[in-house]
Amino acid sequence: MTKTIQEVIDLIIAEIPNAPLEDSVDTFKCGDPGQEVSGIVTTFTATLDVLRRAVELDANLIITHEPTFYDHRDNTDWLDDDPVYAAKRAFIEKHQLTIWRFHDYWHMHEPDGIQVGVEKVLGWEQYEHTDNRYIIHIPPTTVGDLVDHLKQKFGTSTMRVIGDLAMPCQRIGMLLGAIGGTNQIKAFHLANLDVALCGETTEWQTGEYIRDAIAADQKKALIILGHATSEEAGMHYLVEWLQPKVPDIQITFIPVGDPIAVV
Numbered sequence: 001m002t003k004t005i006q007e008v009i010d011l012i013i014a015e016i017p018n019a020p021l022e023d024s025v026d027t028f029k030c031g032d033p034g035q036e037v038s039g040i041v042t043t044f045t046a047t048l049d050v051l052r053r054a055v056e057l058d059a060n061l062i063i064t065h066e067p068t069f070y071d072h073r074d075n076t077d078w079l080d081d082d083p084v085y086a087a088k089r090a091f092i093e094k095h096q097l098t099i100w101r102f103h104d105y106w107h108m109h110e111p112d113g114i115q116v117g118v119e120k121v122l123g124w125e126q127y128e129h130t131d132n133r134y135i136i137h138i139p140p141t142t143v144g145d146l147v148d149h150l151k152q153k154f155g156t157s158t159m160r161v162i163g164d165l166a167m168p169c170q171r172i173g174m175l176l177g178a179i180g181g182t183n184q185i186k187a188f189h190l191a192n193l194d195v196a197l198c199g200e201t202t203e204w205q206t207g208e209y210i211r212d213a214i215a216a217d218q219k220k221a222l223i224i225l226g227h228a229t230s231e232e233a234g235m236h237y238l239v240e241w242l243q244p245k246v247p248d249i250q251i252t253f254i255p256v257g258d259p260i261a262v263v
Helices: 005-013 048-056 083-094 104-108 113-122 143-154 181-190 203-215 227-245
Strands: 028-030 040-043 061-064 098-101 135-142 160-162 168-175 195-198 221-224 251-253
Touching: 005 098, 005 227, 028 083, 040 048, 040 227, 048 061, 048 083, 061 227, 104 113, 113 143, 113 168, 113 227, 135 143, 143 168, 143 195, 143 221, 160 203, 168 181, 181 195, 181 203, 203 221, 227 251
Parallel strands: 040 061, 040 251, 061 098, 168 195, 195 221
Antiparallel strands: 028 098, 135 168, 160 221
16 A cells, blocks of 8 residues: 555654654655655665665655754755755755654654664663663673673774773663763763763763763763764664554665764
């Protein structure tokens, strides 16, 4: 049975507690929701390379977690004369692609869809969430061994760390994405975290907080995964979650990886 793009999105939103919201970034960014769905791509961010691959797959619905046009709400007035924006917009229009953002609602899902995907990759599904779903109690380890585990599971050779690699740890905060330095600091204090995993941080803020915590003999560490690395697995998990709901539509996850190279 065929479905329109809008019907697929309505089906997704119906699964989210307290959705739809009056004010959300989870909207169509371009395209025609009335089109029949030819295929679906899920991704962390709808880069031009992702869009090209979607065309190759004959997928006209791209579900992205992050903005398409470099602004949290995808406002484009400030990009009117920008050649990069123009090239991307022209490609989208030429191939009649529809892009929908799935950010707020995926985090609102019970449990948080992004975190579920990340925990699956890390093999942490069985570990206890006690007072907060974003806090995980893992078996006792050290920061260094935790970093090695993360590098192996995420397939990366480097990782940024603030803290003592020999420090014992067990209580882990899943501060994925970019929640801001103030919220990161509050989480360390209010949730009494040993270690936080984050996508991005504010170096002058959270970085210096951790440095002072160590100097004050309050054992803390921050592991900076990179924004894409910290959330991409959640958009991969979306395929598993959504496919049974639309069994006749091909859904493909396209990874983007970290745009930053360490040289």
